[in-house]
Amino acid sequence: MKITIIGTGYVGLTTGTCFAEVGHEVCCVDNNAEKVKMLLDGQIPIYEPGLEELVVKNVNAKRLQFTTSTEEGVKHGEVVFIAVPTPPQADGSVDLSFIEKVAREIAESMTPEMGYRCIVDKSTVPVKTGEKVGETIRRYAPAGVEFGIASNPEFLREGCAVDDLLNPDRIVFGTNDDRAGELMQKVYAPFVAPVLVTDIESAELIKHAANSFLALKISYINAVAKICEKSGGDIEKVAEGIGMDERIGRSFLNAGLGYGGSCFPKDVKAFIAISESLGYPFQLLKEVENINASQMTHFLDKIREKLWVLQDKKIAVWGLAFKQNTDDVRESVAIRLIKQMVEEGAQVTAYDPEAIGTAKTMGELDGVIEFADNMYDCLDDAEALVIATEWPQFANVDIAELKKRMRSHLIFDGRNLLDPETVKAQGVEYYSIGR
Ligand SMILES: NC(=O)c1ccc[n+]([C@@H]2O[C@H](COP(=O)([O-])OP(=O)(O)OC[C@H]3O[C@@H](n4cnc5c(N)ncnc54)[C@H](O)[C@@H]3O)[C@@H](O)[C@H]2O)c1
């Protein structure tokens, strides 16, 4: 079927490409002309494993096209997805101006002749946004147009987005309109996954509630890690023991520097703001945020305790991305940690397998720290190594090579990637989280 996606970023591009991969004819719209030009030239603006091959394959098969014209997009797709940003405002509430603008543009592109359109919100939005999108389209569209509204939250994780989209745990959509419901069933018919159909409000809430729950799991295990440190327990064993209970599960119980990225920090904040606006102060989530913020400061205290003063200390940092397998540095704890160490006078050299380019583009670190070409060059003459992102290759470090390169053999592992006993047995001083 013919599908349009408005907003060709992480979500729009990967979703559009995967819809094309399962046989739909997809038109991706973006108002960033440079991005569209890149895509038309066969270049992928983001790093996402497996995505480039699928884009090229589906463009060649004429199932995937790109344009800057919303009008063209609305004309193309019977189902029109909105996948534009929903950034946080200073008070934590969601900036819905991108959504409102797209809703207006869709409305102005619709004509009675083009037939029914199902407008689907895929961006992460506060409950009741679907209702507002419907009102906006009704207000700005010409008389006689037919449309329905649906909410279809996206659960993909960066770094494994293609697999998450092609093999999802579940598909959730909400609508109060039968035709929209039928079209959404058709969109997802090629996917093998349980489908949950709800009302619009529940679908919107599922997204914020799911992300907040995952963030809560991370903060919970990080709080338990602090108790481990005070009592002599080992957080890895504790997480394993907790996670063996099927009701809890082992995933998202990795203690570390806390959660970052473009989703959890903003979505937890948004859910707190949404709840507050509805008259419920979500104290539990405020504590989730407090614990998350304390992870980095607590880790920095450990570094200060061992290095005494950071002024003029040469520190190697492995990791810039907010997590493994991505070049995304938005809300990256690694970057915040580096900035704080630099502020205290440390000389930082950083390495990341994919995120050096994006970190440089961000501008905050360029000229402030050095970037190394590989993980071992990063260690030359360093007095300490800080592991800030959970890239799997860091876990396979050759300790003998590390010892040759570093001036003193000290590792602060913010992601518990290494085995303390193995590292210490090779004569390296080693500190991690909760063990
Ligand atoms: N990144 C993720 O992992 C992820 C996962 C699930 C949900 N989400 C949610 O999906 C939404 C989009 O996130 P993202 O990470 O893809 O953002 P992004 O910034 O990577 O992409 C958004 C795109 O929308 C385009 N855009 C903005 N206004 C437009 C307009 N009027 N017309 C056409 N294009 C327009 C931008 O140019 C940009 O390319 C957000 O609500 C986010 O919370 C993100």
Ligand SMILES: O=c1ccn([C@@H]2O[C@H](COP(=O)(O)OP(=O)(O)O[C@H]3O[C@H](CO)[C@@H](O)[C@H](O)[C@H]3O)[C@@H](O)[C@H]2O)c(=O)[nH]1
């Ligand atoms: O046990 C864990 C798991 C993750 N993290 C951190 O949590 C953050 C987020 O990780 P992850 O969830 O893997 O990445 P995202 O790509 O941000 O994906 C989340 O946010 C997306 C956007 O809403 C959702 O679609 C996904 O379902 C949700 O997992 C990263 O900083 C990780 O380092 C931990 O500290 N411990």
